[in-house]
Amino acid sequence: MNAGAGDLIVQGEAITKRFLRQKNDPITALDNVSFGARHGTLTALVGPDGAGKTTLLRLTAGLMKPDEGTLTVIGLDAAKQPQAIQDRISYMPQRFGLYEDLSVQENLDLYADLHGVSKEQRAERYPRLMEMTALAPFLDRLAGKLSGGMKQKLGLACTLVRSPELLLLDEPTVGVDPLSRRELWDIVSGLVENEGLSVLVSTSYMDEAERCAHVVVLHEGKVLASGPPNELRSRANGHSFFVLSQRQEPARKLQAELIDRPDVIDAVPQGGQVRAVLREREPLSLKDATLEATPPNLEDSLMMLLRQEMHARPAANAALELVKKEEQAHDVVIEVHDLVRKFGDFTAVNRTSFEVKRGEVFGLLGPNGAGKTTTFRMLCGLLPATSGTLRVAGADLRRARAEARQNIGYVAQKFSLYGDISVLENLQFFAGAYGLRNSRAEQRIEWAMENFELKQRATSTAGSLPGGFQRRLAMAAALLHEPAIVFLDEPTSGADPLARREFWRRIGSLADHGTTIVVTTHFMEEAEYxxxxxxxxxGTMLAIGTPEEVRQQAGEAERPARSMEEAFIGIVEHARERAQRQEHAA
Structure with missing residues (x-):
């Protein structure tokens, strides 16, 4: 660590933490970790699932004790003085405990009561929290009726009902749309810049880590690297390129081709091109494609660390072994016309129309509360439409939902398999539920185990799996009956970049072999796939088309939006401004 001990609000030296997974089966969550977080700055913890980020935050919060090493927080020993630390810090875990049947105001008051915040302090603190979070108009609304982004802002407000010396945030923007994510980070950055608050945050978004003064990269419980973002970025100098295909095909096709190559460390679609990190500094020789050097970003450096230094498995290994379905690329498998869904007087989906073709990857995007999940649930046959036409895999969902479901695979946003039974038992159960019997069931379970690398965890209970393996199991279960259409609801929410690459390589394999994919996501880079x-x-459709067409729509004639995130924010903000003008005119 470069700073002296006096500069650090958190200082950890040689921290080791073990857990007993099963009897006589210890797992080392943190292994000889040393790190520091400076006063009055933002410090980020990044790394794949199971890297130890949450364990490190919980130790810092005084909720657990290290088995070895020392951890000092605001000058106090975290192992010996946990209560004294908790009296002076605030901690917002991934699943912050809002009381959904209480209003916004009642949640704030409850947390103020728990922390002993006086009436005088509340009178001074509440207006500032409402100004920061823009929740003042919703004080009487039940927390359970808030959108995901508003829930996160309320969670942050409840965490800040007292003025902490240190704020700990564990994945604060998981499941939050780009607009809400930007608002949340503006709040946190404002607290650091204007009030000198010290913040230690774990995140799966590398653009969020770029905003921090110091970044600690963890992998399998060890520190791979740490330092300011510009210092970490420099590790990838000369290795980052944009690759532009001259062939008329989606960027995901070129991305899959590149990421399968041994001389490519990473490749992601970006702005109609593919951003690639090469193993060597010399540009590749590619047919029908041009390469242009670009400055590295933090994610480029992270992927180099994970793939190169730790010899992480390439995403190419995630490609699924499938039998190609009959070539019927122009068949329309989903037809939606004037789809409406109302809940009482509230219209959640308002006259939406679109079609999806066989083998197409179709993305549903929108802010929290936009109607995506409602649309999604209607497409899956889980929720009836109020009016309109809805046909999936040739079946009318308003009349024959059971028939349509036989051709559908569904992966929910939250892990929804049976956590108390083993991986194998889950697959056996779902094989039976899909009508697979005897040798056919055995073949499909064997395929799932092999393709999703679940054999080594066959006897582990599903609930004990790391997040990445839970996502693999959920996907494997959904594909057992070889559905024509797969619905994926926020499938990579909370996943690290490595897991996202692996996931999308599997999705690409499915689409290339004729499976239709419908996906919702808050990762705007994923819209490029x-x-x-x-x-x-x-509830209203604002834009539809290829990623390039949507970027064009969001920008001006001569300058389309540079990224999908910029396009998304621009389209949503302009639509809201138009709606406000029309409302005022009326």
């Missing part, structure tokens, strides 16, 4: 996307807000 889609053949077409639809953006909706307040």
């Amino acid at each position: 889609c053949d077409r996307i639809m953006i909706q807000d307040a």
